[in-house]
Amino acid sequence: MATETNLTQGVSLDHHHDDHGHEHHEESFISKYIFSEDHKMIGKQFLITGIIWAFFGGAMSVIFRLQLGFPDMELTFLKPFLGHWLDSAGKLDPNYYLALVTMHGTIMVFFVLTAGLSGTFSNFLIPLQIGARDMASGFMNMLSYWFFFAASVVMFSSLFLDTGPAMGGWVVYPPLSALPEAIPGSGAGMTYWLISMALFIISTLLGGINYITTVINMRTKGLSFSRLPLTIWAFFLTAIIGLLSFPVLFAAALLLIFDRSFGTSFYLSEIYMNGEPLHNQGGSAILYQHLFWFLGHPEVYIVLLPALGITSEIIATNSRKPIFGYRAMIGSMIGIAVLSFIVWAHHMFVTGMNPFLGSIFMFLTLIIAVPSAVKAFNYITTLWRGNIIFTPAMLFSIGLVSVFISGGVTGIILGNNALDIQLHDTYFVVAHFHIVMGSASFFGFMAGVYHWFPKMFGRMMDEKLGYIHFWLTFIGIYLVFFPMHYIGIAGFPRRYYSHTSFDAFSTFTDLNMFISVAAIVTFLGQTTFAFNFIWSIFRGRIAPENPWNSNTLEWTTPRLPGHGNWPGKIPHVYRWPYDYSKPNADKDGFTDFIPQHIPLSQTPHSNLEHENEIMNDQYVEDDLKINEQK
Amino acid sequence: MNALFIGLATVLILSILFLLFRIQSLVTIVKGSHQKVGLSNKVNGALMLIVPIILLALTVWYSPIAAKNFLPVASEHGIVTDRLFWISITVVSIMFLITNAGLFWFAYRYQYKEGRQASFFHDNTRLEVFWTIVPAVIMALLVFFGWKAWSDIMTEPPKEAVKIEIMGKQFAWQVRYPGKDKEFGNHDFRLIDDVAGNEFGIDFEDAKSEDDFLARELYIPKGQPVLFKIRARDVLHSVFAPHFRVKMDAVPGMPTHFHFVPNVTTEEMRTKLNNPNFNYELACTEVCGRGHFAMKFTIIVVEPEEYNKWVAEQTPFLETNPQFKGKGLSDLRKKNLAKKKSAKESKEQASL
Numbered sequence: 001m002a003t004e005t006n007l008t009q010g011v012s013l014d015h016h017h018d019d020h021g022h023e024h025h026e027e028s029f030i031s032k033y034i035f036s037e038d039h040k041m042i043g044k045q046f047l048i049t050g051i052i053w054a055f056f057g058g059a060m061s062v063i064f065r066l067q068l069g070f071p072d073m074e075l076t077f078l079k080p081f082l083g084h085w086l087d088s089a090g091k092l093d094p095n096y097y098l099a100l101v102t103m104h105g106t107i108m109v110f111f112v113l114t115a116g117l118s119g120t121f122s123n124f125l126i127p128l129q130i131g132a133r134d135m136a137s138g139f140m141n142m143l144s145y146w147f148f149f150a151a152s153v154v155m156f157s158s159l160f161l162d163t164g165p166a167m168g169g170w171v172v173y174p175p176l177s178a179l180p181e182a183i184p185g186s187g188a189g190m191t192y193w194l195i196s197m198a199l200f201i202i203s204t205l206l207g208g209i210n211y212i213t214t215v216i217n218m219r220t221k222g223l224s225f226s227r228l229p230l231t232i233w234a235f236f237l238t239a240i241i242g243l244l245s246f247p248v249l250f251a252a253a254l255l256l257i258f259d260r261s262f263g264t265s266f267y268l269s270e271i272y273m274n275g276e277p278l279h280n281q282g283g284s285a286i287l288y289q290h291l292f293w294f295l296g297h298p299e300v301y302i303v304l305l306p307a308l309g310i311t312s313e314i315i316a317t318n319s320r321k322p323i324f325g326y327r328a329m330i331g332s333m334i335g336i337a338v339l340s341f342i343v344w345a346h347h348m349f350v351t352g353m354n355p356f357l358g359s360i361f362m363f364l365t366l367i368i369a370v371p372s373a374v375k376a377f378n379y380i381t382t383l384w385r386g387n388i389i390f391t392p393a394m395l396f397s398i399g400l401v402s403v404f405i406s407g408g409v410t411g412i413i414l415g416n417n418a419l420d421i422q423l424h425d426t427y428f429v430v431a432h433f434h435i436v437m438g439s440a441s442f443f444g445f446m447a448g449v450y451h452w453f454p455k456m457f458g459r460m461m462d463e464k465l466g467y468i469h470f471w472l473t474f475i476g477i478y479l480v481f482f483p484m485h486y487i488g489i490a491g492f493p494r495r496y497y498s499h500t501s502f503d504a505f506s507t508f509t510d511l512n513m514f515i516s517v518a519a520i521v522t523f524l525g526q527t528t529f530a531f532n533f534i535w536s537i538f539r540g541r542i543a544p545e546n547p548w549n550s551n552t553l554e555w556t557t558p559r560l561p562g563h564g565n566w567p568g569k570i571p572h573v574y575r576w577p578y579d580y581s582k583p584n585a586d587k588d589g590f591t592d593f594i595p596q597h598i599p600l601s602q603t604p605h606s607n608l609e610h611e612n613e614i615m616n617d618q619y620v621e622d623d624l625k626i627n628e629q630k
Numbered sequence: 631m632n633a634l635f636i637g638l639a640t641v642l643i644l645s646i647l648f649l650l651f652r653i654q655s656l657v658t659i660v661k662g663s664h665q666k667v668g669l670s671n672k673v674n675g676a677l678m679l680i681v682p683i684i685l686l687a688l689t690v691w692y693s694p695i696a697a698k699n700f701l702p703v704a705s706e707h708g709i710v711t712d713r714l715f716w717i718s719i720t721v722v723s724i725m726f727l728i729t730n731a732g733l734f735w736f737a738y739r740y741q742y743k744e745g746r747q748a749s750f751f752h753d754n755t756r757l758e759v760f761w762t763i764v765p766a767v768i769m770a771l772l773v774f775f776g777w778k779a780w781s782d783i784m785t786e787p788p789k790e791a792v793k794i795e796i797m798g799k800q801f802a803w804q805v806r807y808p809g810k811d812k813e814f815g816n817h818d819f820r821l822i823d824d825v826a827g828n829e830f831g832i833d834f835e836d837a838k839s840e841d842d843f844l845a846r847e848l849y850i851p852k853g854q855p856v857l858f859k860i861r862a863r864d865v866l867h868s869v870f871a872p873h874f875r876v877k878m879d880a881v882p883g884m885p886t887h888f889h890f891v892p893n894v895t896t897e898e899m900r901t902k903l904n905n906p907n908f909n910y911e912l913a914c915t916e917v918c919g920r921g922h923f924a925m926k927f928t929i930i931v932v933e934p935e936e937y938n939k940w941v942a943e944q945t946p947f948l949e950t951n952p953q954f955k956g957k958g959l960s961d962l963r964k965k966n967l968a969k970k971k972s973a974k975e976s977k978e979q980a981s982l
Binding site: 094095098167168169173175176179182183268269270271272273275277281282283284285286319320321322323324325326327328350351352355358359362363366367369370373374376377378379380381383384385386387388389390395398401402405406409410412413416417418419421422424425426462463464465467471474475478482483486489490491493494495496497498499501502503504505507508511541578580581582583592 | 651654655659667670671673674675677678681682685689692693696699700701708710711714715718719722723725726729730732733734736737740741742743746747748749750751752753754757758761762765766769770772773776777779780781783784799800819820822824825831860863864865866868870872873875876877878879881882883884886907908909911913914915916917918919920921922923924926
């Protein structure tokens with residue numbers, strides 16, 4: 001018995017690999033903090049860049065909310081920041097209003113919720129949770145961050161161009177985005193936008209290939225796909241979606257570059273501009289939309305799946321219960337991942353696309369609601385009969401489930417093409433995706449930061465500030481975005497500088513004012529997070545190794561895992577990650593959780609029937625090995 | 631001076647907040663209470679009930695107020711889609727309420743209690759099959775009715791429909807009627823000439839264009855099918871007539887269309903809303919540049935007799951702009967050839 005226990009205690013036979021963990025070579029500042037190949041440092045780089053971007057993206061929304069809520073307000077006090085974006089009367093110029101809307105969308109969708117969320121947590125968690133020393137290619141991983149950084153620099157510089165950054169909405173539909181005569185932002189600003197996105201796509205692909213390879217090849221012994229934490233499943237599927245869809249955006253961008261700079265007519269046809277007809281004929285503006293949304297819709301899930309994965313982990317840990325329907329959760333995620341590729345044209349019901357195609361895409365779209373609903377039900381059931389500890393991460397996770405449902409149900413309305421005729425491009429859409437994609441992913445992002453902060457920085461964040469941050473954000477999000485449904489039902493189109501030119505849209509001035517105030521308060525509320533984050537990095541309480549009594553492998557590492565993650569051997573895995581509150585665990589000497597690296601042989605009382613069978617098989621295997629060694 | 635005061639006040643408030651934070655965290659450390667699940671958990675648990683209830687109360691209070699601003703419907707298919715919309719809203723609201731109630735109630739009910747063991751409940755095939763099928767069935771029903779409504783709206787336009795061409799440009803709508811022959815003259819974007827006044831690019835060699843007329847307001851007859859033939863001449867625009875529940879993108883190089891039956895005249899709507907200044911409006915819903923928010927055009931719905939009278943009163947474009955007579959594509963081609971020829975000649979001369 002004793003030998004067997006030893007054998008199964010997590011001894012790696014792969015000595016070559018393990019030696020790496022013992023090396024303590026001195027690292028220079030540059031190789032440790034800047035051009036680091038350590039997945040944890042790269043994760044933190046993504047995190048901090050993402051947070052900085054979130055600040056800019058949020059601040060932009062505050063400025064255009066001022067315009068929408070208080071159209072008569074003089075913004076002269078913002079002159080130092082906005083410069084010539086304000087006219088002489090201190091009012092925001094309509095072109096720059098569009099620039100703000102465009103940049104807000106681009107920054108939030110790509111730089112914050114794709115790079116910031118998936119980049120941070122895929123990088124940080126994949127090797128730690130699967131028991132790997134690092135990513136498959138640390139060098140490519142480093143490149144992934146620096147391509148993102150380069151994309152950030154280019155996008156940020158476009159803000160300072162004389163003609164302004166891109167202004168055609170975050171979807172940058174041509175011909176508007178192709179013709180500098182149509183709007184100033186389609187000049188140099190759009191070129192910067194395209195270069196930045198090209199760099200960004202390269203970054204995503206480098207990261208994605210790495211995530212997929214790492215998950216497939218580098219799982220520790222015993223960690224089969226059916227024992228993977230749901231976080232890893234989510235990151236894995238996200239990377240696959242990204243790898244298949246981002247190249248299409250790249251193609252779309254490339255053709256747009258050709259149309260803009262080399263006189264081709266992929267998207268342009270029959271245009272009269274600036275007093276003369278252009279030479280372009282035979283192109284299709286709709287082609288761009290198909291290509292864009294072929295990425296654009298999967299992108300929604302690229303943003304959302306990591307947040308859902310993070311939530312699964314946090315809800316199970318803090319309910320002290322296994323996640324309900326583990327297999328159904330994986331099944332739904334796979335279902336969502338597959339379906340996400342065949343629903344894109346629901347963004348285009350009223351573009352003049354063949355109505356029959358519209359019907360097909362409506363059917364496919366509403367099918368995707370089923371796995372999403374299953375996920376929501378499973379989260380709720382996980383709470384049922386739990387023993388819930390409200391850490392800030394748990395609060396944000398519960399908040400995520402709430403907004404995921406609230407925004408999800410309006411998707412059922414928008415996916416219905418007969419109803420979409422009226423609602424398309426109104427504030428109803430704005431409400432829908434800000435709640436289901438924006439807020440849900442943002443909540444997942446925050447939940448992840450609060451939950452894994454101790455492992456990232458070795459210190460705890462302040463809980464009380466976390467509570468304040470959550471409730472401000474949760475209430476704020478609902479007060480900002482829920483009322484937009486009313487405005488949308490009343491038909492208010494989005495991306496309007498002002499609604500008062502129309503009698504039909506002259507109502508709701510008070511509600512718009514209210515939304516703006518709520519948005520500003522919510523934005524300012526994020527300072528509680530910013531302060532907590534920075535303060536805790538340096539002065540937070542020292543974190544224990546496993547502060548949340550969690551099961552997954554990252555919590556078996558030291559307080560500040562070094563390069564290579566585990567100082568000794570990599571632990572092996574013997575069970576799924578959700579053995580919380582297992583009956584009879586106390587008889588085996590455990591409290592309400594049994595980590596993944598604990599062999600089944602140590603927990604004879606709490607093992608379930610099928611686990612006993614697995615264990616017996618393992619004994620047989622181990623016996624064979626012992627015999628061989630003899 | 632004001633700025634200084636505001637600055638000082640901000641600094642003061644921030645330092646007070648910081649002090650409170652420090653005191654709080656030091657007290658926690660002294661008490662050693664951060665190890666236990668304590669009062670904060672109960673407070674958060676209570677808020678899990680209180681906050682959603684307040685938000686729900688706000689919604690219940692505000693919804694009827696907001697509903698006063700919803701636009702009345704003025705088309706036949708609009709009645710169908712509006713009904714479907716409110717049925718769907720009801721269904722999804724119920725789903726929303728049940729699931730959110732479950733979420734927050736469970737969060738409150740099963741908050742941490744010393745000594746309680748959470749149940750090791752992780753699978754139940756029956757339950758899972760049940761809640762896969764229920765949303766699937768609800769979704770299937772909604773899809774079915776949506777699909778029926780959509781197919782009815784998106785049929786081939788009826789032959790007798792009143793045809794009107796709407797063209798989007800930066801930043802205005804322009805409207806052309808086919809005149810007595812009920813057929814539009816050809817158009818070509820190369821014929822567009824803002825300076826001369828042919829903003830549509832009408833080909834006046836086409837005899838059908840002779841009676842075409844432009845209008846400053848969009849007149850349509852009540853109770854008859856109306857077909858909007860939609861196009862754009864520079865960037866994307868989107869025709870949005872909110873009262874008629876009509877929306878269709880205007881795409882350069884790809885004509886689109888939308889047909890519907892208006893069923894309330896402007897006069898009737900004015901009486902109904904008790905607003906003598908009411909007008910139906912046409913807006914743009916695809917971002918098209920600086921003036922996107924102000925592409926307004928007025929739609930006027932009248933009784934069919936009145937409509938016919940109005941049409942009869944209009945003068946064809948060619949009558950007011952006789953200089954365009956006979957000018958069209960072949961004319962343009964000739965001009966272009968001449969231009970090329972002279973360019974070639976001048977080039978040859980230069981090379982000599």
